[in-house]
Amino acid sequence: MKNTVKWSSVALAVAMGNGLIATQAVAQGEGFVEGASATLESRTLYFNRDFRDPGQTNQNGSVSRGEEAATGFRLNFQSGYTQGPVGLGADVLALAGIKLDSSGGHNGKLNMLPTDSSGDTVAEYAEIRGAVKANIAGDTVLRYGVHLTENPVINYEDARLLPNHYFGYSITNTSIDGLLVEAGRMTDRGEMGMSSQREGAFDGVEDQNVDYLGGTYEFADNLSASLYTSKAEDLWKRHFAGIAHTADLANDMSLTTDLSYYKTSDDSLAGSNSGMGYDNDAASLAFSLGAGFHDFTVAYQHMSGDAGFEYFDSGIYLANSIQVLDFNAKDERSWQARYDYDFEGMGIPGLTFMTRYVKGNNIDTAPGVSDTRWERDTDIRYTVQRGFMQGVDLVWRNATVRQAIGSGDIDENRLIASYTWNLL
Template sequence: MLKTPIARGVALATLGATLAIPTMAQAAFIEDTKASLELRNFYFNRDFRENLNTENSKAEEWAQGFLLNIESGYTEGPIGFGVDAMGFLGVKLDSGGGRTGSGLLPLGDSGKAGDDYSELGLTAKAKVSETVLKIGTLRPKNMAVSASDSRLLPQTFQGGQITSKDIAGLTLDAGYLSRMNDRNASGNRGMYWGGKPAAVGETAVAAGDADDFIFAGGSYKVTDDLTASYYYSNLEEVYKQHSTNLVHILPLGDKQSLKTDLRYARSSEDGSSNVDNKALGAMVTYSVSGHSFGLGYQKMGGDTGFAYLGGGADPFLVNYVQINDFGYADMKSWQARYDFNFASIGIPGLTFMTRYLTGDNVDRAAGESEGKLWERDMDIGYTFQEGALKNLNVKWRNATSRGNIARGNNVDENRLIVSYTIPLM
């Protein structure tokens, strides 16, 4: 039985919503309800390899997260109604002076990490055929906005979203967001800019008046192997963006395929923000048995870097990786990646990934050399397949970044994440 206050709060909120629905229509609502509790233990260490003119020479923290998710079914009838709930709690295990700023824990006015933080989110939903409307706490994942889940607790938004799959092969998606909750915060705040700055010599991006965020788009499965997507988005008073994506998977025989992922986004100013960016990206991945070999290329054009939401939201870029996104104005970057799934040699649950990225062609101040940046990443993960530890996942993420473009380019980083999800319903 769940004893934490946040778990009890979510359970009571969901029960209240259930009681508000006529009894005769509750069968599917209850039978299709799913609930789970994820226990996420996160150690983060980022060693700054340059003088940042702050007291921190590194960011090192350790925390425990509890992530309760409840998704109800729908009531019976032409229009089905339901409610989802989520309750998140983060608890400090270790932090200290000169080691804060990992993004795992909130930072108080005193400069010390908080002992804990939490969030309770409720979402009302309605369904007609294959069209679903959700209002409340959202975690959208699309080309226009992708809520981050790369720290202890996930990023969330407040607003409404409607998704339709009534036409075979076609998914339509639109939404309005008015507030966001950062990954290491308890309360919601207004929407804000998180993109890259203007090129040297260009007018700075004016993003202080950011307001509501809207998006609309969808994807269409042209053939069994080809999917085309388009999204329009607008962070009011900051930027407008048109994003397109083509993904083609070519079967090459037994356990072989060639995947091509092409992306293009055009961002322009809204209000007096000066946003002006063209982002082109391509990733080609050849897979055979448990091996995957990928090559990527990304190019920025225009007067500013790539435009996207703040709060840690994930930008839709092929070269967005553990530390960097390689989205600086005029930057050209390349990626080489290798993945191996050990299930192909009889060790299911064990995976490995490594990649190397390098970027250049960034203008710096007069008299300074060309801006360059590189990053090397490595992930090793294992999910226990049986026994008392079945479904326990352990992942080690290691990264090194070096560059001369911005403060904080030069870091060594390690993340150790242990997670276990308990199905409750």
Template sequence: MLKTPIARGVALATLGATLAIPSMAQAAFIEDTKAGLELRNFYFNRDFREDATQSKQEEWAQGFLLRVESGYTEGTIGFGVDAIGLLGVKLDSGGGRYSNGTQLLPGDGDTAADDFSEVGMTAKAKMSETVLKIGTMQFKNPAVANSDSRLLPALMQGANLVSKEIDGLTLDIGYANRNNQRASSDNQVMTMTTGTGSNPRGIRMTGGAVNESDDFRFAGATYQFSKSLSGSYYYSNLEDLYKQNAFNLIHVLPISEGQSLKTDLRYQRSKDDGSSNVDNKAFGAMVTYSISGHSFGLGYQKMSGDTGFAYLGGNVDPYLVNFIQVNDFANADEKSWQARYDYNFAAMGIPGLTFMTRYVSGDNFDRVTGADAGTEGKEWERNTDIAYTFQTGALKNLNVKWRNASSRNNYLDSANIDENRLIVSYTIPLL
């Protein structure tokens, strides 16, 4: 991991890669290069309603995200290089408000770092409609999706091969051996999400094994059966910890002009890989009716098997319909329902303004600690998002988003929270 200043590090790394390519083949490499600098200002406030140890978490930070994507050299096999430079700067923290739980800034548990940075490089090669990338990765598929919901994104070290040689078919194969969390400058061995000691997910290690792995692999395929129907299958394996089969079917039914009905079905089967007790079947369904800027959604998610849902730890988003701002509703045997409403104000002449609100309620899982152990666990969460992107004038493309969440449960006091996030972002195109 390079810890030089962000701009100098990315510039030198990209220049070095460019010089390594024969000058006669650099034309397309340089002409097709894209670069942008995103400025992301993030305020995070979490109020603990019943936790006696800490009343709140509160931080404010400024992020700088420099992304460079080169073109490819000429020839049957084209070569290129991508680079990402990240810098996070503390604006306000401390005074009993800091906690790694915000995941905006790294620290020692009491004090947040003043700043943190990193530079990542990715070599790439392209032949026809097949692309191979090796280096710093930001995956996004049903097997693994690195989170980008804080100041800086989570990253991984590995490789990814994506092929679209057959019309309508996308093949996706990947590997990772290290994880870089969103509030960290260090690459670390990977872990599996097991929940806290009071969380009834029920996942544990067996035979004295440690929850660590340096080998994650996945392979998947997505096929567009028709304009309105697509399906995917992914197999993934976090060595020694779990293996998983994931199926997804998405259908969009056009009803009339401006009206549609979208159905999203998901099923995942997870089992242990020798050093854990993972045994889970996860079913999810989301149906969304859209008309004239309005969208009305209903979702259902059900866990079955001996444990809750298993997925990569370290700021990876699980592919679950009821994974939302705070919770994933994936405890052992849990059943959860979601009601969601979206509105795009472009329908009434205000482009750039959007609104979303949803409510998820889960139950049917066992509480595992205290005098009430063995009784039914329950939880709910409510989210509201309002976002606006300026369309004209000096502030054009400036995005402002407010995210609010309230979460309550009857098994873990520290998860009873009210939360607000205010994110202001602007991307400056450099090339």
């Protein structure tokens, strides 16, 4: 879920999803079983990352390259609601991962598969989590247990084999037409092995609390805005504001404008003592021109404050947060150029292509010293349209990163094959 240029689509999807839940609850006749749904998703991922430094070694051998392959399964059961003014329900999320290949000293470097105490990758792993929920008057949903939370201040990670997830409680309300309001507290983050893409603020911290409150309002079909606030215990306080607008132009063209802004203030003892904790202002502005089967995007992103933009999941709703980098270092400024094409325009439905280039500069690495970096991505996706493989989704993702900071230079390829069965 790293493509965040059009952040509003995620927020609106959440609003629509909660609206659907509310609609189902109003239909009192469906009930706990009759209103249930279940899906089983299979995802096979081959992940290869070349760190372009063949001289590096450790006790397990070369660390210049990470290479692993695995298959993951996600079973997602969502019940309907019992009849009455307060409908009750329960959900179950079951996750399992199976190692296909991880050897030769290249394992444990991609945050994809867990390792044991000896550094060897485990052959399989699994987890089951659940949640209870209540629907009040058809427009308010209370939930306690596992969450796959998606909003600008706390957002689950699903970029690799299996998703991470949160455990806590939340409330959502859609009583006003076009408005989604939500609040909650997430108390820990389920890593599901090492499926998380990031090493973040929750890592190694037990009972870490994150409180959030916010919402999205759809003024019209082409205009929406979001406001959120959150507090990560002993880390930071964070506020978000965003607005998205799509203007219809002549000749079936459209122009979408996305503006996002984060304000983060330090709330940690270490940051208060050092003055170099989490204080940051982050903003991005993206323009996307749609012309038939073509999309052209340009974006600018700016960091300021005493530190870079730190976070603990994939939920950074900024234009230049992409496949590998987020261009979120202290004082960093970055520019993006992106092109998308849907091959349905050439008579090949289901095939899409994306390429982008982001350049960052003005990175504050030391007093009086600044640095630059860049990333180039290519994404080719095909969804089989017919035959016995109909619905199979095939993706090739390639990334090239050149930088002197962080993890250094990277050449990366991900091959992904996935399929979803609708069980109920």
